[in-house]
Amino acid sequence: MSTGLLYALAGVLLFVLGAAGVVVLAHLLRKILAFNVMGSGAFLVLVGLAQREGVVDPVPQAMVLTGIVVAVAATALALGLARALHARTGRTGLSEGARLD
Amino acid sequence: MTLNEALPLAVLASSLVPGLVIFALPEERVGWRTALNLFGAVSKLAFVAWLLIGVQAGETYGFRHTVLPGIELMFKADALALLFVTLSTLLWLFTTVYAIGYLEGSPHRSRFFGFFSLCVTSTVGLAMAGNLYTFFVFYELLTLSTFPLVVHRGTAQAMRGGTVYLAYTLAGGALLLTGIVWLHGLIGQVEFTHGGVVAALGPDRAAQLKLIFLLLIAGVGVKAAIVPLHGWLPQAMVAPAPVSALLHAVAVVKAGAFGIARIVYEVYGVEYAQSLGLLVPLAILASVTIVWGSFRALFQDDLKKRLAYSTVSQVSYIALGVALFGPVGTVGGLAHLVHQGIMKITLFFCAGNYAETLGIHKVSEMDGAGRRMPWTTVAFSIGALGMMGAPLTAGAVSKAWLADGAEAAGLNWAVWVLWTSSLLNAAYFLPILWRAWVRRPPPAWPDEHIPARGRRETAWLLLAPPLITAAAVLVAGVFAEAPWSPLAWARLIAKREYLEWAP
């Protein structure tokens, strides 16, 4: 098993754990952290599969950099919204009862 | 654009444009609104007269517009179209005058007349439709433009009536659409052609064609109030009298009957439809409706509901005429399209007069109405006698042709149906006439809005239209053999539909 494949599998595992976390965890901060784990998983897959015959491929690294920037921006927005929600209602989670009106 | 292309569009525009302008008018501009309405009606009449002369001479008028590759909006003003167009245009003029009188002082008149104009545009567009696609477009537009008129009064009862109306007509439209798209898939554009277009498909498609016929007839049958799809018509009587008069006695139900005529004659072709065995079931369905409608009318005390069930019954005379294989039946059915229109509108105008002037809504309240409102009751009597098929009236002429057509087609039981219906008509109209003319009037009318002034029994705007249409009933009956009568026009159409026949 090449190292690339190992990284890729680890990435997929992280992705699954992160995605599950976003869906299952109740506290908003935990959801946001889980999202970051999920993103890291995807980046790991990109970088991991990017090594071809030992030569490093720069394109996926560029993609990952872009992805990190996007993830940072998204995290910032999510944190802002979580704070705003807490400030208005004192809640730290999206209440389940409000899901389908 | 040539003149022959522009004329059909002009007929449409003559009610569409005034209608759109009327929507924008403030409520108080009565003069402008009346002027626009009448201008539209008169100019439409002028264009229609031009078309009549041209089509009589053999000219063709049509217009095409491509919507999508393979789908065209197409108008064709042929003889059958003009039968319906002329009826609608003339009656629109009279109903506009009547409505101006009827709705005097009511709220939301701009909205009313705006949608009224849209309705007539839809009716005329439907009549002049040259293919099934165009027919469907205007068929649904008719539904959409009549709904605001049905619910015009805004009461909870009006809303309920409107909901029932929509449920039936939209469901019918859905069936019609399915049939049309299916047929389109089989033969491409379905243009209305004398002798039909589907015969070219060959016998292996016969089963599909029968199913499509069922869908199409069910779709138009809702508007034509064929049993068991007629339930909306009595409910729609919550609408104000001008709406019931023009739309539910003339435009909407005739649109359904007209659709049946177009489908049988110009999509399937009457010979091909007969060979598929489709005409006899249609005749049976029409006959059931004729008897059932008359039967239900016997038990209605509300005057407009009684007239509604009478309409259910009478419109199926047209369907019966179409289903009777043979030119005589065709002539009878098509002539009845016009005759029933003028007779029924007279009756509805009078019903509106009774309601507006004296607050009478029920048959049981009509004792002595003839003494108080003699002219209205004369008009009502002529209309009722026409319905019964009394001699000298238009109704007698079309019933005679229908009976002859039934014999010619070999369906002698249909003659019995016609007789039964005449008897039932007498059974539910004669008591009304008896009450109105013979019985003594009550000490006070339920709600006398318009007091009698000398010899004038009610407002002129309410009195003139029914008198004119009642006179037309007599003229169409007495002068049926004249070259310009509705009967003569029906014979012209039949001559062109059946390939070998001399009237």
Place this chain on the structure above:
Amino acid sequence: MTEAWLDPAAWLILLPLSWASLTFLAGPGRGGRLAIAALAVQCALALGLALEVAATGARVHAVGGWGAPLGIDLLADGLSAVMLLLTQAVALPIAVYAQAYFTDAHHRQEATWFWPLAGFLIAAMNALFLSADLFNLYVTLELLGLAAVGLVALGGGAAQIAAAMRYLLVSLVASGAYLLGVALIYGSYGTVAIATLGPLIGQGPPLAIWLAAGLMAAGLAAKSALFPFHFWLPPAHGGAPAPVSALLSALVVKASFYLVLRLWLGPFAPLAQTAAALAGALGAAAILWGSWQALRTRHIKRLVAWSTVAQLGYLFLVFPLLAADGAALQAGVMQAVAHGLAKAAMFAAAGVLMLATGRDTLEGLAGVAGRVPLTLFAFGLAGVTIMGLPPSGGFLAKWLLIDAALVSGQWGWVVVIIAGGLLAAGYVFRVLRQAFLVVPGDTGFQPVPRRLEWMAFVLATASVLLGLRGVELMALLNGPGDGQPIS
């Protein structure tokens, strides 16, 4: 061939990015005027691009002069041109609407944020329709999502923030799945350019590609609020201010549908068969469930939002029909365009109704017909398209869909389409009936700026007029001469 620096494709992205930033600096008053002027220019650009594509076929613009694979290519073909036209055609009236909507006291704070976020949203949409490789699509998708979330939170209330949070989380998981799919594809083939992927996948895709296709499809379906991933849409679209809901329902959800269509018809075409029936089934479920919920809810904007869920189901019905008949693509595009115009009109009208009555409930509408007749007429016209009644664009779409279903012998979809139309009539007339009810006395309706009513009317009329002439749109879609749609 235009000079590179005059290329409309590039300006369609650069212009909204610029005015988004400038309006942030300029403030709501001047910002609004700037946005409207720029959108007018964008409309002209989109029209020019469409005419060029219709005449000479698809065209490519290499950003900065560096082409793929290291640089970014912008590809404009028939489908892109149609979607660009839709975006600009909806955005301009909504911008005019928004400028009048946000002027009263409540909304001044919202106006400050509306213009920059709307600008970024439109820039993202334009870029998305012009992108030619999968990763660029990811970037534009994320930008679109973040801008949309910001707009949802504009109202500032607890319910809106919660709705925005929910939308954000769904959006992020969905784009994350998409990104993983892109990663798997790059890992397998070493390229993300759509044009080159098609033949590569056609030669027999490994398991990783199946997984990638599934992930990307699921992610995009969630962004399009396809049943059962629709739960975020009614609170988000129903709670946002009217111009925001219009942009979201009319445009944003169409972007992810466009992507599904693009991928389905392009690189993933060999894999498409297996999922077609599933997409159709979910679409049917969306139509029925969305319409049912719209019939039950008491709030006007919630009703319109559930209507969006239902109408998006029609778009996904296209997939099982595509295999049998190319006309299904035309049906899908016509539906997307007609629905975009009609839904924007409906939300605009709903916004006017809420301003007039001061409430969001259907009961509050009783008797409003006399005060805002133009708005109700607009709502009615938009409803005609939603119901699929002639002579609207929605009717043409319905016709084409039924035709495709009957020709391919798939009867079940016909029943669903017809049922959807009748249910739509149910909820549209629910609103109209309430409005036409006559109530005694003056019910305290507020006056509403005329411009709001006119914008709703313009959008609604456009969706109806589309039904009178679809030839040019279809010609644009099919490209010059060959009749093959895209890619």
